[in-house]
Amino acid sequence: MIAISSRQNVWFKRLREAIHDHAEEIVIEGPKPVADAAAAGWTPIKIVTRGVDFTDGLFDALAETKSPQNVLGLFHRPHASVDQLFVRESSIVIALDGVQDPGNVGTIVRLAAAFDANGVVLLPGCADPFGPKAIRASAGAILTVPIVAASVDELSTHGWPVFAADARGEASDPPARRAVLAFGSEGAGLSPALLAAARTIGIRMSARIESLNVATSAAILLARSYEQRS
Secondary structure (H helix, E strand, O other), X not given: OOOEOOOOOHHHHHHHHHHHHOOOEEEEEOHHHHHHHHHOOOOXXXXXXXXXXXXXXXXXXXXXXXXXXXXXXXXXXXXXXXXXXXXXXXXXXXXXXXXXXHHXXXXXXXXXXXXXXXXXXXXXXXXXXOOHHHHHHOOOHHHOOOEEEOOHHHHHOOOOOEEEEEEEEEEOOOOOOOOEEEEEEOOOEOOHHHHHHOEEEEOOOOOOOOOOXXXXXXXXXXXXXXXXXX
């Protein structure tokens, strides 16, 4: 089989569109992430290999990393429901409020898996967790953590109390179960809608620094929440 070299190829165009738009289809890069996705029950639409399916030049035109990992997998974008995240009452739900950096979003998805949260709710203004940078930052957790976009009102309908991390909030223990733990953007902070619905909590720390990166704050509070459940 001769490797494809044309940018007019239908699969090249489809992969490029999925990498750019990550709407109904997404791309996962690397042999292990692609194999992990298949093992987790994701059915690949197409898998392409550098030098076999596509020429080196054509593959490199798609790959997002500086050192291409030689395999790209095209998958249907997964979908979850808000209700699904509230079924298990022995843990918490994470909410992100206007977190625009895809690296932070992906890192928090990874933290959700590490500390056994039910899933992640994306409030308005968040980066897409299925974009290439967020997928890489999740280190595979994107395969197992349910993620859904919703509003503050939709969170409130489930009756779980909402706690939002805020540098000005009272330093106290985060919720251990049957609650929502929310994090806002570093620049804009918490939205008025979330502030109106949530109790703010802070992290005890030295006065030498004013605030923490959102992913760092999430790591601290989620670890403390998990320790209480354990």
